[in-house]
Amino acid sequence: MRKRYLLLLVTAGLGFALLAVDRYTREIVSPGVEQQVKEPDYYGDVLISRRYSDTGKLADTFYAATSKHYPDGDLTIFSEPRVLITSNDKWVVTANEGVLKGDSQALNLSGNIIIKPQDAADPWTVKTSTLTYYIDQQLATSDVLVTITGENTVMRGTGMIFDATRQRLELKTGVRTYYEPAK
Numbered sequence: 001m002r003k004r005y006l007l008l009l010v011t012a013g014l015g016f017a018l019l020a021v022d023r024y025t026r027e028i029v030s031p032g033v034e035q036q037v038k039e040p041d042y043y044g045d046v047l048i049s050r051r052y053s054d055t056g057k058l059a060d061t062f063y064a065a066t067s068k069h070y071p072d073g074d075l076t077i078f079s080e081p082r083v084l085i086t087s088n089d090k091w092v093v094t095a096n097e098g099v100l101k102g103d104s105q106a107l108n109l110s111g112n113i114i115i116k117p118q119d120a121a122d123p124w125t126v127k128t129s130t131l132t133y134y135i136d137q138q139l140a141t142s143d144v145l146v147t148i149t150g151e152n153t154v155m156r157g158t159g160m161i162f163d164a165t166r167q168r169l170e171l172k173t174g175v176r177t178y179y180e181p182a183k
Contacts, residue, residue: 008022029130040068047078051135058086058167064098074102081109085138085164090118093133093140105136115140115162126169138164146171152176 041115047064063077081098085091096111108130115126127149131142140162148155155178157171 019148038070038072041071043068054130060085060135076100081107083107083133084118086137087164087167092116092118093131095131104164105134107133107135109133112143124148126160140164143172152182154182 025134045070049062061084063082065080069076078098095109095113099108128146146160157175159172
């Protein structure tokens with residue numbers, strides 16, 4: 001009979017020891033925080049997407065070297081995105097990285113952003129470091145330093161609004177223009 005009680009006490013002691021270890025490990029990890037692996041649920045290489053207007057004309061074409069979608073936050077991250085805007089004139093917007101959140105129509109671009117006409121004979125180039133491109137409006141905005149270069153001209157300002165459909169670019173504040181006449 002004593003052996004049974006001894007076996008019961010040893011089993012209960014082991015049970016309490018396991019409960020103590022479980023309680024200790026729960027204190028190490030803060031309560032309510034789930035450890036999730038942040039991996040993409042799908043990804044792709046060489047993405048090409050064409051968007052058409054209501055009248056059936058090509059509005060813009062989006063290219064990216066790679067794309068990864070993360071379900072946590074519903075984010076799609078693009079590497080080397082390039083948008084060819086087909087409005088009155090064709091414009092090309094390139095960047096190092098792009099992020100699209102959910103079904104939003106705002107593509108956030110970052111890193112070495114260049115906006116230029118597709119016509120190689122046109123020397124104008126717009127450079128900035130961050131930009132938001134509103135896909136459905138063909139409108140780009142930035143709140144950081146913007147540099148516009150052209151033939152004999154350099155303009156700098158903080159922030160801009162670029163409306164591709166109206167062919168209008170507006171620098172917001174601190175605009176400085178340098179013009180050197182042709183010799």
